Amino acid sequence: MLWLLLLQVWASCLWLGHSEVGTSFHNCRKFFYQNNTPNSALNPKNPAWICQRYNNGYHYATLYDRDRRIPIYSAYTYQGERGSRPTKTWMLEPQLIDPTCPSDMQTVSTIPKDCIRQPISQSQAVNQDYDNQTCFNRGHLNPSGQHKNNSLAQIATFTLTNAVPQNSTLNRGAWRSYEQNTMPQRSKNCTKTYVIVGAVPGNTAIANGRVNVPSHIWASACCKMNNNTMSAWAVIAQNKENKVQNLTLEELETKLSRLYNRGKVSLFHKNCPRK
Numbered sequence: 001m002l003w004l005l006l007l008q009v010w011a012s013c014l015w016l017g018h019s020e021v022g023t024s025f026h027n028c029r030k031f032f033y034q035n036n037t038p039n040s041a042l043n044p045k046n047p048a049w050i051c052q053r054y055n056n057g058y059h060y061a062t063l064y065d066r067d068r069r070i071p072i073y074s075a076y077t078y079q080g081e082r083g084s085r086p087t088k089t090w091m092l093e094p095q096l097i098d099p100t101c102p103s104d105m106q107t108v109s110t111i112p113k114d115c116i117r118q119p120i121s122q123s124q125a126v127n128q129d130y131d132n133q134t135c136f137n138r139g140h141l142n143p144s145g146q147h148k149n150n151s152l153a154q155i156a157t158f159t160l161t162n163a164v165p166q167n168s169t170l171n172r173g174a175w176r177s178y179e180q181n182t183m184p185q186r187s188k189n190c191t192k193t194y195v196i197v198g199a200v201p202g203n204t205a206i207a208n209g210r211v212n213v214p215s216h217i218w219a220s221a222c223c224k225m226n227n228n229t230m231s232a233w234a235v236i237a238q239n240k241e242n243k244v245q246n247l248t249l250e251e252l253e254t255k256l257s258r259l260y261n262r263g264k265v266s267l268f269h270k271n272c273p274r275k
């Protein structure tokens, strides 16, 4: 009987190993506070749940909009400011092409040809979509600079399923300042900080309509402080202004409910203070 049980466990591990892109965050719930993922009010019509895998490990979670070819949000834990910026070779998600492709993110040259049954650009944004763009560049949702001393986690943020066309002035300006100044300041007394960064789909697109340009980019965090109380904060920016607005978690959820217009948005577990 025991061997049968072991066989079952082994079989289910094998199966899970093949489903990094799927219908839930089963393998990467640890990136959400209390394993609690945002509710379905953010879900697009045609979503993919991606447990972002690199070098055989999970580094964060992304909800991907297959129709608009952008992430809706990425969820990660904050690991401290900067570490050296890795060389950026942007990667792709093989399992969006075909579920039989390998589960680790890869560059275009290392994806095995035999799993590519359709052009890669059909299933996701590719580097060429961002070529010749001067107003927009690849804006990280999960930024590489917030994983101090974790070079694998930094490299793993360079995948196009974690990037949206972001106004380049905002990306280099107020948003960078939020990432590099506001985050460390706010998380100073935190022992562990859970972060969700997202994009609100907009009405325009780049690359002949292939890749949606978000109207807003937002971020939210919930942490346990070193005196054991919880803290939360949020920000939002319009993708046409170089300005980031500070909000309470409740204010952001209210705003997102209106912007996504699919019901009341809840980003974090109820223990995260809304005010």
Ligand SMILES: *[C@@H]1O[C@H](CO)[C@@H](O)[C@H](O)[C@H]1NC(C)=O
Binding pocket: 128, 129, 131, 132
């Ligand atoms: C970018 O611009 C160059 C030069 O105008 C052109 O040859 C190339 O095809 C363009 N690339 C894309 C993806 O539009």
Ligand SMILES: *[C@@H]1O[C@H](CO)[C@@H](O)[C@H](O)[C@H]1NC(C)=O
Binding pocket: 148, 149
């Ligand atoms: C992180 O890196 C810094 C400098 O590179 C080093 O001083 C520090 O000890 C490292 N911390 C950990 C936890 O490895």
Ligand SMILES: *[C@@H]1O[C@H](CO)[C@@H](O)[C@H](O)[C@H]1NC(C)=O
Binding pocket: 181, 182, 185, 186, 244, 245, 246
């Ligand atoms: C937002 O909050 C951060 C941290 O408290 C602060 O440094 C920053 O100036 C605030 N930004 C605005 C636009 O008020």
Ligand SMILES: *[C@@H]1O[C@H](CO)[C@@H](O)[C@H](O)[C@H]1NC(C)=O
Binding pocket: 185, 186, 187, 188, 189
């Ligand atoms: C961190 O703790 C110190 C000391 O209790 C306090 O003065 C400061 O306001 C706290 N900072 C944040 C962002 O909670």
Ligand SMILES: *[C@@H]1O[C@H](CO)[C@@H](O)[C@H](O)[C@H]1NC(C)=O
Binding pocket: 189, 225, 227, 229
């Ligand atoms: C915990 O620390 C925060 C920030 O320093 C402070 O605002 C809060 O009042 C503290 N809570 C308790 C119960 O001490």
Ligand SMILES: *[C@@H]1O[C@H](CO)[C@@H](O)[C@H](O)[C@H]1NC(C)=O
Binding pocket: 135, 167, 168, 169, 170, 239, 240, 241, 242
């Ligand atoms: C990008 O943001 C700047 C303000 O920082 C604005 O002047 C510009 O029009 C924006 N570009 C687009 C394409 O929205």
